[in-house]
Amino acid sequence: MNSQADEITVSAQGLSRKFGAHTAVGDVSVVLKRGEILGFLGPNGAGKTTTMQMLTGNLAPSTGGVEICGVDLLADPTAAKARIGYLPETPPLYRELTVREYVDLVARLHKMPKATRSAAVDDALKRCGLVEVAKKLIGTLSKGYQQRVGIAQAIVHQPDIVILDEPTVGLDPNQIREIRNVIRELGRAHSVILSTHILPEVESVCDRVQILHHGETVFTDTIDGLRKFQSGRTVLFGLRRPPPISEMNSVSGVFRAETEGDNLFRVTFADNIDPTDEIVRRAVDKSWGLYQITPAQTSLEDVFVHITRREENA
């Protein structure tokens, strides 16, 4: 079983895609092991969807190749596609079919034998919480349920790899939590790639993250690696009698201090140094009137700023 756990399910090397003169994706490589959940993170237009389209054979790459469980996607597309379940940005739903008819159709399109099909459809409906709406027309369902039908469609044929493009977009918080549970569950038996532009989503479900920016991979590491960028990197200090900003900047270990409102300072730390002690000491000595220290929520933007800065320095 150990060899199976290390089995590489997706291996894409040097993928790039040009639309005319515009390069949507340039030289992106993706490697995924069985049982792993990989998050594609990036702002809109970073090339996440284009990369996924190439991984699923919906778009031919300009350069590079894709191997799905050792099968070359470009040379033998049907064999490779049989092992993929794909939920595009817009779920490809036939509104005039009922949920069950639709999921069954997808199972038939994936050549599932008649004997196991019905059970597989039932299983997919159950896992996505669709049992009670199985006989309803897809067109009459709410957005959240339609999204779940989209996921059911991607997993019904028990593919080795499930690729989900922004699976939680447009859902309410409860639905997001449920969908994330479904994805976590999927990650046990399948390999999952999901794309998102929400940082907490990656943190809560993914094992590994690959950040795309302007069609290139700017960062790829485990979730723990990503957390290093975040923990205590930026802290908010509330001071009743604030010193001039230059004084704050002069503290060693402060990479950058910015005022935020009248009394709030947003202080970003340099690598590997935590100047909080020093700032607190000064605040007491010079009676700045410290009343608040809060770790700032790191936004995706901050991570980008940090990563791109690091690349420029390197």
Next chain:
Amino acid sequence: MIFTIAGKELKSLFASPLAWVILTFLQIMLAFGFLKRLDEFMQIQPQLVQVPNPPGITELVAAPVFATMAILFLFSLPLLAMRLIAEERRNQTMVLLMSAPLSMTQIVIGKFLGLLAFVLIVVGLATLMPLSLLLGGRLDFGLLASLVLGIVLLGACFAAVSLYASSVTAQPFVAAIIGFGLLLGMLLAGETAADGLRGRGWTIPAELAQVLSPLKNFESFGKGLLDSYNVVCMLLLLAVFLVLTIRRLDAVRLRG
């Protein structure tokens, strides 16, 4: 696998009001034409008896029904075909088929067969009208069979052309208009070009015009003349447009 897609397309067609409206409309038009012809036949029947070797009821009543159907297909098939590819692309449901382990050929042939099934339903319903004449008379079954075969081949050709038009754009109505335009152009090619070119001894352009004109090829079926030349011309046109559709969709995947 092809039949799974064909079944899905047929089901989707009948899940929309469009197919039902078109079916109703076709049936009313055909029934009206049939009854009018039948009425005329009853009036001239006494005179026909005096003519040596007179034309029968199949030729005078059934044949015009099929001729009308040919023209009605020209209007209605592009409208039905626009849903098969153009609308799927606009609704972004085409991705489902593209991501499934299917070749583009299977997808296109499946969709074509779905549309052909609709054609067969229309032809089947329309054929019941001449068959009802058996209650009070006799039919020329040879001619009727030739008419049915001809109209099915013609419908298949129109379906293939309409399907290609549907793959050209992701705007359903533009696709329908392109399909209608192509079919109308082919009608004109057959009516004007084929005989004219042949008259001048320009064989190759004349044959090309003949292949491009399913309606022209249908004419001889209407006379009860089953000519393999016409059958081959129609099958050739059908194959060419199916291949064009497959290539067109492959190009979409390449170019994005």
